[in-house]
Amino acid sequence: MKEIDRIKQEYFINKNFRYGAFCCPKSSRKILDFMFNSIPFEKPDFYYFDNQKCYLFEHFEFDASKRVKNCGSLSRRNLNVTNKEIDNEWKSITSNVTKRDEITNWETITKTVENHASKESWKENFCNTFDEHYNKLNVYQDNLKTVLGQDVKFINCFVIEDTTELGGLYFLNGKHHHTLVCIFDFAIKKMNEAKKIDYFIYLNRQDCFCMIISRNGLKKIVVNQLDFNKTNMVFFNQSHVISACISIPDELMHKQPTSLTE
Numbered sequence: 001m002k003e004i005d006r007i008k009q010e011y012f013i014n015k016n017f018r019y020g021a022f023c024c025p026k027s028s029r030k031i032l033d034f035m036f037n038s039i040p041f042e043k044p045d046f047y048y049f050d051n052q053k054c055y056l057f058e059h060f061e062f063d064a065s066k067r068v069k070n071c072g073s074l075s076r077r078n079l080n081v082t083n084k085e086i087d088n089e090w091k092s093i094t095s096n097v098t099k100r101d102e103i104t105n106w107e108t109i110t111k112t113v114e115n116h117a118s119k120e121s122w123k124e125n126f127c128n129t130f131d132e133h134y135n136k137l138n139v140y141q142d143n144l145k146t147v148l149g150q151d152v153k154f155i156n157c158f159v160i161e162d163t164t165e166l167g168g169l170y171f172l173n174g175k176h177h178h179t180l181v182c183i184f185d186f187a188i189k190k191m192n193e194a195k196k197i198d199y200f201i202y203l204n205r206q207d208c209f210c211m212i213i214s215r216n217g218l219k220k221i222v223v224n225q226l227d228f229n230k231t232n233m234v235f236f237n238q239s240h241v242i243s244a245c246i247s248i249p250d251e252l253m254h255k256q257p258t259s260l261t262e
């Protein structure tokens with residue numbers, strides 16, 4: 001699945017999607033509409049072209065898990081390993097099951113995944129990934145010029161997705177809130193320094209939430225920024241994967257119902 005198609009599916013289609021914006025409402029709706037109707041590409045991830053203007057969208061992910069060289073996120077690696085283990089167990093189970101003529105619940109498999117998550121890794125992963133993609137912006141533009149021509153004007157957009165397993169919490173005035181990286185001082189500093197980026201689109205997978213920030217909107221968000229070092233935060237170091245399998249005989253799969261309860 002193309003990256004933009006996955007984002008559409010996870011955030012915009014058949015979801016209780018919520019979004020906020022630090023830019024004018026008309027502008028935020030326009031950017032979301034352009035992203036939704038963008039064309040998949042390779043470096044950058046997708047773009048929208050209109051009247052010699054190219055809206056360049058570069059998407060990247062980060063999480064709160066410790067990272068290892070040549071491996072990346074330990075949380076993602078452990079989840080991939082766990083999913084493969086579950087697939088192998090199901091293959092073993094289903095290969096030894098005799099054919100039955102009724103719907104049967106074979107078994108439920110439960111696995112624990114170690115996330116190795118921390119507040120420090122969350123910040124470090126965001127900053128490192130942000131810099132890595134920002135330093136390639138000229139390459140992304142040159143790649144698009146080979147398709148769109150040399151005279152195209154770019155409006156550069158970063159699509160930044162927090163994929164932290166189970167999300168995270170921060171505490172403010174005695175209440176807990178779901179983490180949103182763009183309200184913290186270190187992230188706002190990064191955005192201010194990235195002068196070539198016109199829009200920042202933040203996606204939070206855990207909450208199905210989107211925040212759109214224009215360059216002018218940074219002036220508003222900085223007023224209420226949170227001090228990362230002084231903010232108490234919690235991330236979850238373990239998550240559980242539960243997989244259940246039900247056997248439905250072929251003859252029942254193709255049977256036409258004769259009543260609403262069948």
